[in-house]
Amino acid sequence: xxxxxxxxxxxxxxSRVLLALEILVAVFHGTDFLFDGxxxxxxxxxxxxxxxxxxxxRNGAFRxxxxxxxxxxxxxxxxxxxxxxxxxxxxxxxxx
Numbered sequence: 123x124x125x126x127x128x129x130x131x132x133x134x135x136x137s138r139v140l141l142a143l144e145i146l147v148a149v150f151h152g153t154d155f156l157f158d159g160x161x162x163x164x165x166x167x168x169x170x171x172x173x174x175x176x177x178x179x180r181n182g183a184f185r186x187x188x189x190x191x192x193x194x195x196x197x198x199x200x201x202x203x204x205x206x207x208x209x210x211x212x213x214x215x216x217x218x
Contacts, residue, residue, distance in 0.1 A: 163213035173202030
């Protein structure tokens with residue numbers, strides 16, 4: 123059974139690569155949070171990249187068909203981006 127949401131075309135190769143990278147980075151930051159000091163920047167990055175991966179899976183990336191975005195995927199992408207930027211701020215500006 124395909125992993126494509128109902129009513130959406132199959133994802134492009136670039137979208138699949140982006141999704142795999144987002145999942146990989148989310149897992150990396152999650153394990154880093156669990157096993158290396160429980161730093162808040164790692165937790166924010168893990169949640170953020172997980173939400174970005176969900177948004178990429180739900181809406182696809184690099185689409186050219188002009189179809190409307192799914193609101194849940196769009197919101198997950200926006201919130202994920204905020205979390206990732208917050209993790210950069212926590213890590214580099216606050217030094218945690």
